[in-house]
Amino acid sequence: MSVSSDANAERLRLDAPADALTRLYFIFGSPIAHVRAPVVWSTLMKRYGVNALMLPADVHSDHVDVAIAGVKDVANVDGMIFTMPHKFTAMKHADVLTARAQRIGSINLLRRRADGSWEGDNVDGTGFVDGLRADGVRLKDAHVTMHGCGGVGRSIGWSLATQDIARLTVFDLDETRAQALADAIRQDSKALIEVGTMADGSDMREVDVAINASPLGLDADDALPFAVDRLPPHAVVADVIMDPHMTALLNAASARGLKVHHGRNMMNHAMPVAASFFGLDDAFDWNGASVQA
Amino acid sequence: MSVSSDANAERLRLDAPADALTRLYFIFGSPIAHVRAPVVWSTLMKRYGVNALMLPADVHSDHVDVAIAGVKDVANVDGMIFTMPHKFTAMKHADVLTARAQRIGSINLLRRRADGSWEGDNVDGTGFVDGLRADGVRLKDAHVTMHGCGGVGRSIGWSLATQDIARLTVFDLDETRAQALADAIRQDSKALIEVGTMADGSDMREVDVAINASPLGLDADDALPFAVDRLPPHAVVADVIMDPHMTALLNAASARGLKVHHGRNMMNHAMPVAASFFGLDDAFDWNGASVQA
Incomplete structure (x- = not known):
């Protein structure tokens, strides 16, 4: 006993x-x-x-x-x-x-x-932005796109909007969600805050930082949240998904020679x-x- | 970081x-x-x-x-x-x-x-009884007294009543509480279950095991829950109080040469x-x- x-x-x-x-x-x-x-x-x-x-x-x-x-x-x-x-x-x-x-x-x-x-x-978004900066990603005057305006997207969107970026385009399959986020963060931002349409990848040529804040990529069968082939060579592709470490999106970006930013950075810096x-x-x-x- | x-x-x-x-x-x-x-x-x-x-x-x-x-x-x-x-x-x-x-x-x-x-x-009472037996205390045909019929007292009272003891006398400053416990456990017991009166220490001469299940002893200034001077030399005095390890009651019993049973046994065996x-x-x-x- x-x-x-x-x-x-x-x-x-x-x-x-x-x-x-x-x-x-x-x-x-x-x-x-x-x-x-x-x-x-x-x-x-x-x-x-x-x-x-x-x-x-x-x-x-x-x-x-x-x-x-x-x-x-x-x-x-x-x-x-x-x-x-x-x-x-x-x-x-x-x-x-x-x-x-x-x-x-x-x-x-x-x-x-x-x-x-x-x-x-x-503090999700603060951690994400801190992680980008620690990874050497330049945000000053940048054009940033973010796909996914749900929970973590709203947090990242607000944090980006309060940085010294030039322009933030937010996307969501549910366009009302993207609009709601843009409306909420515009008042705190000096940047141009706009809602993109999912079908329209035309202006990806001017994007400096493209972020996936949607759940797409959690499953191996998921479609890419956005195409990477029109991004300029200096663009950074960032993902919020931590597992897998290399999502299909990051693999595609890496194959094109673009800098990738892993999801784990957000948690480490949050x-x-x-x-x-x-x-x-x-x-x-x-x-x-x-x-x- | x-x-x-x-x-x-x-x-x-x-x-x-x-x-x-x-x-x-x-x-x-x-x-x-x-x-x-x-x-x-x-x-x-x-x-x-x-x-x-x-x-x-x-x-x-x-x-x-x-x-x-x-x-x-x-x-x-x-x-x-x-x-x-x-x-x-x-x-x-x-x-x-x-x-x-x-x-x-x-x-x-x-x-x-x-x-x-x-x-x-x-399982408080089960632990207490297991602890008594592990400590070599004989319960068969014993006359047991218990002072204190609150939470832990009710649990110990029920466990004692379902052992092979001869007699259990329960005491409480609130006599209705003692009566309620006696009524609840009598139907599960082959022993004589009775309510004692606090003033009456006369029959302590026939007691084999005397238990304190009241909070008395937690504070150094507390009165003893019962007098030990009329207990027979073979009697065991047990306390449910764990801290102090030696309560005033156990000290008094020890000074009279009686076997003492510490409160910690209950938790160890529960x-x-x-x-x-x-x-x-x-x-x-x-x-x-x-x-x-």
Whole structure:
């Protein structure tokens, strides 16, 4: 049975993956099996002596409101991350929203503030733009196209619109969605914000950065979100899809000799922004960290 | 920043305290800082390669219904433990109750069954009785007294009543509570079940095992739950209080040369019963385990 002496109690406590004082963070998603946040965050927390864990929360859309409300009532929960398909639903659980989350219309982060209220933010787009810049992609005065104006597309669209780009053309199979995004971000932007039509690839010759923010590419059978053959030689093709690492789109762009930008960059660069939002950035030694996100 | 090569990804995954497939268990309590379950369970899970964690859930009574409902809606949560003050409230969140939980009127365990329903059980008393027997305390034909008929007292009372004891006398400052327990357990017992009066210590001379199941002893200033000076020399004095390890009651009994039985035995022996209820007992190598609970 489990009875023993007191001898190894202290050793066990130090080695334990959790104790009574562990602070909890959750990533809500459905499906959840592919998410990397628990490994990446929990490993950093352990490495830097933060007594906290990032845990998977496999929650179906039918149950997400009850689940979020319940998890908020656990006092040692400090924050939540939301991935597909919960980013829109989660927003109504925030008592306060950052300006960008309001404009984007969804959240991927929720944190407990000192007064007990919950603040929502959306840092997908910020992470994406940070990733582009870190990868040496020039955005100043650029003409950028983005295909897909759903959850992550809205976040990236807002972040691009607030950069020093010259022009952003947004596309969606559902043109009303593209129009809604253009309307929402135009007021925050000095760039020309316009809605493209999916059939019209004619002006791809002037595009500097072409982004896929749609789900096309998740399945090997998916059509390309856009054709790459009319892009100029200096164009960069970026994808938000992380798995596969090389999507059909990126393969096609690479075959044409274009620079490609992998989906994983977004998550890698959103993470420091999220850590700052959660108040954990001082604990994490980013220069020393080399965590594979 | 957090960007790196793929090189150490697999090592990190193996070392990570949590990943996307981690199954979750929670212990609900308020306060929570003193509970040992997260360290003990999580350490065993890690040691035996069970990808699961036992996590603290610091939940105030005002919020516990919402919190339990929410945690149940997280599909990778397999079970919950309830400690003070949630054992009564938690019961209504069970779809099914074990026979003993029904009789005891509270639960300390809740597990998700294969059909998705939740089953409640109460193993405090079973753990307590197992602990007594493992400590060599003879219960056959014994006269047992128990002071305190609240949550843990009801569980211990039911477990004692279903043993081969001769007589069980239950006491409580609130005599209706003692009467309610006696009435609930009498129908399951072959022993004489009776309610004692707190003022009356006269028949302590015939007592073989005297148990404190009240909170008296948690504070150093507390009065003794009962006097030990009239107990016979062979009597055993048992306490449910784990901290302090030596309560004033146990000190007094020890000073009189009586055998004492520490509160920690109950938790140590309830744990294998709980592990079995959670379906984890096959994974845990109890013979090899020497976890300090």
